[in-house]
Each structure stands twice: as structure tokens, then as C-alpha cells.
Amino acid sequence: YQVVSLSFVGVEELKHSMFGVISFYIELKHHILMKQNSIKNTLIILHSRLSYSNKTDINMKNIFYLLAPNLEYLGNQVFQGSTDLRCVYIPKLKDIQSCAFRQCNRLRIVAGNNIEFVGQGAFELCLSLYSINLKYAIRIQEVAFANTQLTKVKNCKCTQLEKDSFDQCDQLEKIEFKALIELYGNSFQDCSSLRFATLQNVQKIDGFQRHQLMCHQKSSRQAKNVFKTVDKFPKHVIKLFIKDFRSLELANIKIVITSLDEVPKEALARSKIIRFQGPNVRQVGQFAFNDCSNLISFYSKKLTIVEESAFSQCRNLCQINLSKTLQLGRFSFFSCINLIHLKIDAKSIPKLCFAYCYGLKQVIAQNLDHVEPDAFTDCNVKIVAQVNVKLNGGEFTAKQMRFQEIYVDVFVERKRFKSQIARNRNLNCILRYLVKITE
Numbered sequence: 467y468q469v470v471s472l473s474f475v476g477v478e479e480l481k482h483s484m485f486g487v488i489s490f491y492i493e494l495k496h497h498i499l500m501k502q503n504s505i506k507n508t509l510i511i512l513h514s515r516l517s518y519s520n521k522t523d524i525n526m527k528n529i530f531y532l533l534a535p536n537l538e539y540l541g542n543q544v545f546q547g548s549t550d551l552r553c554v555y556i557p558k559l560k561d562i563q564s565c566a567f568r569q570c571n572r573l574r575i576v577a578g579n580n581i582e583f584v585g586q587g588a589f590e591l592c593l594s595l596y597s598i599n600l601k602y603a604i605r606i607q608e609v610a611f612a613n614t615q616l617t618k619v620k621n622c623k624c625t626q627l628e629k630d631s632f633d634q635c636d637q638l639e640k641i642e643f644k645a646l647i648e649l650y651g652n653s654f655q656d657c658s659s660l661r662f663a664t665l666q667n668v669q670k671i672d673g674f675q676r677h678q679l680m681c682h683q684k685s686s687r688q689a690k691n692v693f694k695t696v697d698k699f700p701k702h703v704i705k706l707f708i709k710d711f712r713s714l715e716l717a718n719i720k721i722v723i724t725s726l727d728e729v730p731k732e733a734l735a736r737s738k739i740i741r742f743q744g745p746n747v748r749q750v751g752q753f754a755f756n757d758c759s760n761l762i763s764f765y766s767k768k769l770t771i772v773e774e775s776a777f778s779q780c781r782n783l784c785q786i787n788l789s790k791t792l793q794l795g796r797f798s799f800f801s802c803i804n805l806i807h808l809k810i811d812a813k814s815i816p817k818l819c820f821a822y823c824y825g826l827k828q829v830i831a832q833n834l835d836h837v838e839p840d841a842f843t844d845c846n847v848k849i850v851a852q853v854n855v856k857l858n859g860g861e862f863t864a865k866q867m868r869f870q871e872i873y874v875d876v877f878v879e880r881k882r883f884k885s886q887i888a889r890n891r892n893l894n895c896i897l898r899y900l901v902k903i904t905e
């Protein structure tokens with residue numbers, strides 16, 4: 467199995483407490499395949515405490531994955547502005563200080579079950595963050611999760627939320643607090659999707675309109691007096707099989723599946739869908755997915771035409787196959803900040819097509835013969851193509867960069883490795899059988 471890139475920080479800290487860690491490190495480094503022009507995208511930190519002062523030797527450029535199995539304390543601003551970071555593994559981390567991950571606008575998943583303290587602005591402006599376990603958090607400070615993509619919050623230890631803790635979390639639908647005593651509306655300002663609450667111990671509520679939320683039957687008497695009480699929350703329709711896009715109701719739909727070959731104009735614009743599966747889709751109309759900020763993946767291997775602003779401002783979109791796409795419209799992927807690596811068959815890239823796609827690292831377009839100068843505005847992208855024109859963002863190159871596991875929840879290399887093992891096993895069985903019958 468070829469590990470493209472791996473960086474270690476904090477090995478010295480463990481050399482006396484973990485037998486053989488240094489030899490393991492040297493052995494691992496020996497086996498790492500560092501091919502030319504590869505991207506270093508995984509960082510392993512072995513420290514138990516990390517502050518801004520001892521982080522100076524860590525380069526976060528192109529780091530997609532952060533693994534910190536021993537980290538218990540994270541200081542102020544340590545990873546602030548690490549815009550390439552996508553997934554963090556912190557199983558022991560308890561204390562996250564102010565602005566620790568602020569403005570990591572492509573961070574999607576924080577995996578850790580022991581978080582107790584979240585400092586002021588710790589995850590503010592993490593525009594893609596949709597998964598973090600706050601069950602045991604005791605204190606959540608001001609604007610800790612402002613402007614994130616969280617859809618639900620569950621907690622059993624926090625007794626009071628500070629101002630603007632979840633400000634402008636426009637995808638937040640459900641909250642559950644077992645120990646919370648006082649609930650103030652300014653903790654959830656501009657959370658336009660918030661509908662459901664379970665508040666088992668709340669004694670004071672202020673800043674909410676009467677019946678603004680539905681509260682569960684388990685909630686306290688005070689909560690029941692203010693909010694509409696229900697025995698159970700309505701179930702979301704997770705999947706929807708579409709045969710006709712006309713008069714479509716998408717309020718609670720997360721996954722859309724269709725056998726049609728076209729997504730018409732504005733069909734799914736501003737919806738909350740997470741995944742779209744249309745294996746036969748060849749054409750996506752104007753503004754079809756415009757401002758679908760939750761959309762993560764679009765699946766179609768036959769996509770040939772993407773019209774104007776089709777995926778504009780789909781800021782969580784990271785999985786889409788454009789290898790057979792022949793025509794791209796203006797603004798078609800405008801501000802899709804989570805796109806990383808694309809293969810395109812089109813011969814031209816129009817005005818502002820990939821403008822402000824800050825995360826885009828590489829576009830392979832061997833058939834390209836024309837690119838508008840502002841097609842990649844404010845992008846630090848490498849374009850592998852024969853054409854060479856002056857751009858407002860990005861540059862042309864002849865070398866392809868190699869990436870490892872660029873998707874947070876789709877482990878391509880791991881699956882390939884497992885399938886390779888399976889093939890080898892089958893081959894071994896066949897060889898053993900042939901040897902046996904020839905003896």
C-alpha cells in the first residue's frame with residue numbers, strides 16, 4: 467500500500483514512554499513512497515499539549531487530515547486559517563481554546579468524544595463543519611460555532627450557553643440539552659432552520675417567540691409552556707426517487723435519486739439535499755443546484771453539459787465527475803470552495819467558471835484549447851493542459867500532482883487496496899489449484 471505523504475510532529479515527546487516508537491517511525495518513513503510532485507496531506511501530531519508557540523514548525527499547507535491521538539489541550543489560534551484542513555481526529559482532546567480552528571472554512575468533520583471546553587470563536591467561520599460530538603461539553607463560549615453547517619447539537623453537561631454560541635448556523639434543525647438551565651435566543655441568532663428542541667432541565671427561556679419551536683414531551687414544564695409540545699418529532703424523508711422535477715417538494719429531502727437524463731433549470735436550487743445520484747444525467751440546467759450549500763456529492767458518469775451557474779455556491783460540493791463534460795457554462799462552479807481535483811474533457815473554460823474555488827488544487831484538461839483569463843479568479847490551482855494563457859488565478863503545468871484520500875467520507879485508496887488484496891487471494895487460490903492438479 468503506497469502512502470503518498472505523512473508528517474509526524476511530537477515523536478520526541480513519546481520516545482521514553484512508548485517502546486520502539488522511534489524505530490517504528492524510522493521504519494515507516496523508510497516504507498513511505500515519496501513520489502515526485504506528491505501532495506503532503508496527512509499530519510500526525512503525537513503531542514499531548516499544543517499551543518501556538520510550539521506550532522511554528524508545522525506547515526499546514528495542503529494538510530487535509532489531522533490525526534492527534536494523544537492531544538488533550540489545544541491552545542489559542544493554533545490551526546486558525548488552515549483552509550485546507552478537512553478532517554480532524556482528536557479522541558482525547560478535552561480543551562479547545564479560543565479561535566483554535568477559526569476560519570478553517572473547509573473543515574467538515576471533527577472526530578472526538580471527550581470535548582469538554584470550547585473557547586470563544588473556536589470553530590467560527592468553519593463554513594463546512596457539519597459533524598462534531600459535543601455531548602460532554604461543559605462550557606461553550608461566545609461564537610464558538612458561529613457560521614457552521616451543524617444540523618443538530620446534543621449535549622448532557624452544559625448548564626448555560628453564552629451569547630451567539632451557534633449564531634448564523636442556518637442548517638441547524640435540532641437541539642437537545644439535558645442539563646441546560648437557561649435558554650436565550652441570542653445563543654441561536656439567525657438559525658433559520660431551527661425547529662425542534664429537547665430541553666429536559668430548562669427553567670428560564672428568553673428571546674424565543676411562543677410556539678417558535680416544537681419541544682419533545684421529555685422537556686421541562688417551562689419549555690412546554692413556551693413551545694409547542696409533541697410526543698415525537700416528525701421523521702425526515704431521507705431519500706426521494708424523482709420521475710418528474712415539476713412541483714417538487716424538497717423541504718426535508720437529503721438524498722435525491724433519479725433515472726432522468728436532465729436536471730432542468732432551477733430544479734433543486736437552494737434545497738438542503740446532501741447527495742444527488744443520477745447515473746443517466748447528461749445535462750444540468752441553469753441554476754439547477756444554485757446555492758445548495760449542503761450538497762456534498764453529485765453522481766453521474768455521463769455528465770456532458772453543465773449550464774450557467776448550475777452548481778454556483780455549492781460550497782460543500784467535493785465529489786463530481788467531469789471527465790466526460792464537453793461544455794461548461796459561466797459561473798457553473800462559482801465559489802465551490804471544497805472542490806480539490808478535477809478531470810475535464812471540455813475544450814474551453816468560460817468566464818468565472820471556477821472563480822473563488824479556493825480549495826481547488828488541480829485541473830487536468832488535456833483537450834483544453836481556450837481559457838478565459840478570469841475563469842479561475844482567486845484560485846491557487848495547477849492546470850495540466852497544453853494551452854498556456856495568462857490567468858487571474860492559477861497557472862499551467864505539465865506535471866500532475868498526486869493526492870491521497872481527498873474525500874473525507876469516501877476512502878478510495880483503502881477500497882482499492884482491499885480489492886487488490888481480494889484479487890491476490892483469488893489468484894493465489896487459482897495458482898494453488900493449478901499446482902495441485904498438475905502434481
